[in-house]
Each structure stands twice: as C-alpha cells, then as structure tokens.
Amino acid sequence: MNFHKSSLLLLLLVAFFANQNLFGQNTPTKSKDDIIYSYWLVGLGLNVVDDSNNGLSDFLSVKDTWNSVPYPSRISIGQYYENGLGIEAIISINTYKVGKIINDTINTEESSYFGLDGRISYDLNKLLKKNGWFNPYVGVGGGITSADNFPRGTYNASIGIRTWFTNNLALDINTTVKWPIQGYDVNSHLQHAASLVYKFGKQRKPPTRNLPSREELMVEIKKEKDTIVKEEVQTSLISDEIKSTDLAVEKNKLPKKDEFDASNENKSKPGLTFKVQVMALSRNVALDSDIFKGLENLSVETNGSLFRYVHGEFSTYAEAYTYRNFAIDKGYPTSFVVPYKNGERISILEAIEYLEN
Numbered sequence: 001m002n003f004h005k006s007s008l009l010l011l012l013l014v015a016f017f018a019n020q021n022l023f024g025q026n027t028p029t030k031s032k033d034d035i036i037y038s039y040w041l042v043g044l045g046l047n048v049v050d051d052s053n054n055g056l057s058d059f060l061s062v063k064d065t066w067n068s069v070p071y072p073s074r075i076s077i078g079q080y081y082e083n084g085l086g087i088e089a090i091i092s093i094n095t096y097k098v099g100k101i102i103n104d105t106i107n108t109e110e111s112s113y114f115g116l117d118g119r120i121s122y123d124l125n126k127l128l129k130k131n132g133w134f135n136p137y138v139g140v141g142g143g144i145t146s147a148d149n150f151p152r153g154t155y156n157a158s159i160g161i162r163t164w165f166t167n168n169l170a171l172d173i174n175t176t177v178k179w180p181i182q183g184y185d186v187n188s189h190l191q192h193a194a195s196l197v198y199k200f201g202k203q204r205k206p207p208t209r210n211l212p213s214r215e216e217l218m219v220e221i222k223k224e225k226d227t228i229v230k231e232e233v234q235t236s237l238i239s240d241e242i243k244s245t246d247l248a249v250e251k252n253k254l255p256k257k258d259e260f261d262a263s264n265e266n267k268s269k270p271g272l273t274f275k276v277q278v279m280a281l282s283r284n285v286a287l288d289s290d291i292f293k294g295l296e297n298l299s300v301e302t303n304g305s306l307f308r309y310v311h312g313e314f315s316t317y318a319e320a321y322t323y324r325n326f327a328i329d330k331g332y333p334t335s336f337v338v339p340y341k342n343g344e345r346i347s348i349l350e351a352i353e354y355l356e357n
Contacts, residue, residue: 007272019264038081039202043172045195047074047092050114051147052101053187065101066192067094067113074193078119088139090117092191096148098146103187105146115191117143117156117176135162135170145178147352152184168199234295260348261335271342274309274320276330282306295328301345310338317351 052065078088094113096102104240115310119141125131139158143150160174172195177187278295284307285291287298292309301308314320320337339351346354 014096023349026161036082036351037203037238038049038079041076041078041086041197041199043074043086043197044072044074045074045172045193045196046072047062047094047191047193049094049096049147049189049191051096051103051189053103053189054101061101067096067100069095076193076195078121080121080123084123086123086139087293088119088121088141089225090118090119090143091115092193102288109348111148112146113148114146114355115143117141117145117154121158133164135164136160136164139174139176142181143178147189148186150184150186152186154178155181162197170197170199171195172197184236194343247307260350264352264355265317269355270316270353272354274314274317275312275338275340276307276324276327277336277338278318278327279311280306280333285309295327295332 021329030041040192046067046068050065050067052061054065055060074090074092075093076088078086080086082128092113092115095110096107096113098107099112100107110122119139121137121139122137123138137160139156139160141156141158143156145154146152155177156178158174158176160172162170162172164170172193174193176191176193177188178188178191278292280303282305284300287300287309292298295311298311299310301310312320312323314323317337317339324335337348339346339348341350341354
C-alpha cells in the first residue's frame with residue numbers, strides 16, 4: 001500500500017477509535033459564563049483530487065480517479081464564532097498522476113495542482129442545538145485553482161465533520177465540489193481532505209453580562225451595608241451581655257463605622273488587623289469582574305447569604321482608612337474599615353478596647 005494511502009487510513013483509524021472511546025459519554029454542561037465567543041483553528045493534513053469529470057458516480061474509484069501525494073498537502077486556518085459561522089483560508093497542493101482519469105481520459109503526463117480557497121462555514125450543531133464531540137458542518141466559498149496546466153477561478157461548496165478527541169484537537173474530514181467560474185473552459189472537480197486541526201486563541205464572553213448595571217448595584221450595596229451595620233452592632237452588644245433594654249443607650253455610645261479616635265488610629269497590636277470592605281452583595285460576583293474596575297487584591301468573605309468584598313490587611317486603622325478614601329474616590333462610596341482579631345471579624349468598639357487594654 002502506498003505511503004499516502006497508509007497515512008489517510010491511519011487518520012481514519014484514529015478517528016474511529018477516538019469515537020468509540022467518546023461515544024456515550026455525556027457532554028459536560030457549560031455555564032453561560034463558560035461559553036466561548038470565538039476561537040482560531042489551524043489544520044494540517046492530506047488532500048485527494050478527483051478530476052475525472054464523473055461527479056459522484058465514481059466517488060470511491062480510488063485506484064482510477066484519486067490523485068494524492070505522500071506528504072502533508074493541505075493547510076488551513078480560520079476563525080470561528082459562537083453563532084456557528086467560521087471564516088477560513090485553505091492552501092492545497094497535489095499532483096495529477098500518469099494513468100489516472102482526468103477529464104474522461106487517461107492522463108499521460110504528470111502535472112501539478114495548486115488551490116487557494118476561502119470558505120464560510122456553518123456548524124450544523126447550532127441547528128440541532130447540540131454540543132459534543134461529533135461536529136458536522138457545511139461551507140461555501142470560492143478560490144483560485146491551477147490544475148492540469150489550466151488556472152481557473154472556482155465556486156466551492158463543502159460538507160464535512162470534525163471529530164473532537166480533546167477540547168482542542170480534532171480530525172477534520174470533508175469533501176468540496178469546485179465549479180469553474182463562467183468563462184473558464186474546464187470541468188468541475190472534487191477535492192477530499194483529512195486534517196488534524198488544533199483550536200487556540202479562545203475568547204470567552206465577559207462573566208458580568210447577566211448582572212445588573214453598576215448604578216443598580218450601588219443602590220443594593222448601600223441597602224445591604226446598612227443592614228450589615230445594624231446586625232453587627234446588635235451582635236456585638238449581645239456578645240458583651242448587654243441587656244436589650246439598654247440597647248438604644250449603648251448604640252449611641254458606639255463610634256461611627258468609619259471613625260476611630262485619634263489616640264488609637266496609629267496603634268497596632270499582635271493579632272489585630274484592618275481591612276476595607278468595598279461592598280456586600282447577595283450574589284457571588286467574580287473578583288475580576290468589571291464591577292471592581294480600579295481595585296486590586298480583593299477577597300470575598302461569606303456571611304450567610306451575603307458575599308462581602310474586602311481589600312488588604314493593614315496593621316493600623318490609619319493605613320486602612322487611607323485605602324478606604326482611595327476606594328471612595330474610585331467610585332465605591334460605601335467603603336468602610338473593618339477590624340479583625342486573630343482572623344475573626346470584630347466591631348470597632350472591640351478593636352478600641354483591645355488596643356487600650
């Protein structure tokens with residue numbers, strides 16, 4: 001068996017066994033934030049040209065009509081989109097062999113084949129509303145072909161499948177019909193191809209596309225911050241065993257949330273740190289979201305159904321307060337300083353008491 005036929009057979013066998021391993025496996029469900037908006041695909045493989053002028057009647061007459069070369073003879077590159085469309089450029093080379101049927105006659109002289117084609121393809125899985133390892137597609141386009149010593153422009157139509165071994169690697173098998181543009185006195189011909197293709201340059205949709213606007217979030221942040229402050233004041237007082245009847249009196253004695261008396265603001269003590277909370281939400285938002293544009297080194301803490309977004313770890317209140325002002329200037333007006341003792345969140349009152357004792 002010739003080397004090029006062995007290579008084509010090997011590619012087909014790889015696809016077959018890969019399909020057997022993958023068949024029946026469930027395709028992982030992707031979240032909306034994991035959808036790939038676009039990607040690039042580059043391919044390298046073999047092509048076979050059938051220029052016998054017999055159309056599909058001798059489709060599998062390999063010995064009599066298929067022309068191929070024993071080395072990679074096709075390269076492609078294209079960009080593909082979430083809506084199923086793809087734009088591709090394809091270069092192929094080949095040789096018309098002596099003894100093959102070319103335009104209804106036996107070829108008596110070896111000649112070269114060159115094709116430069118552009119194609120718009122469509123992923124049929126989009127119509128079937130499926131997403132898996134088996135990926136049929138169709139395509140239309142045009143190009144320039146030089147074959148049997150006759151250059152010509154062509155209209156092209158393709159059908160093919162991509163079989164994905166991994167998320168990035170697939171076998172692409174396709175057949176293209178090439179019709180000459182009017183004015184070229186040559187016949188149409190078929191070109192079959194098998195290539196290994198590799199996916200790269202993936203771009204995903206921004207994860208914040210389904211979230212409310214920044215203005216809506218700021219309103220929600222303000223409401224939730226007020227709720228948090230009230231809850232923390234009550235929790236702190238109850239933990240200090242203050243009677244509920246004295247709650248109103250004790251709340252008036254508490255310093256405001258963003259204030260710290262001057263005698264303590266530059267003090268530090270082992271185990272006491274300060275952070276700046278920029279917002280608290282009832283939903284979990286990715287830390288690299290546009291919502292936090294301009295802020296760095298954020299972390300998230302959970303409190304029941306709330307997600308608190310905090311920055312830094314400062315040894316003094318004054319340092320944290322400086323960053324709090326920076327966050328406000330960046331457009332986060334509800335930012336405030338929060339103290340921690342040995343990693344646990346405490347109230348300002350508890351922080352002052354710890355510093356003074």
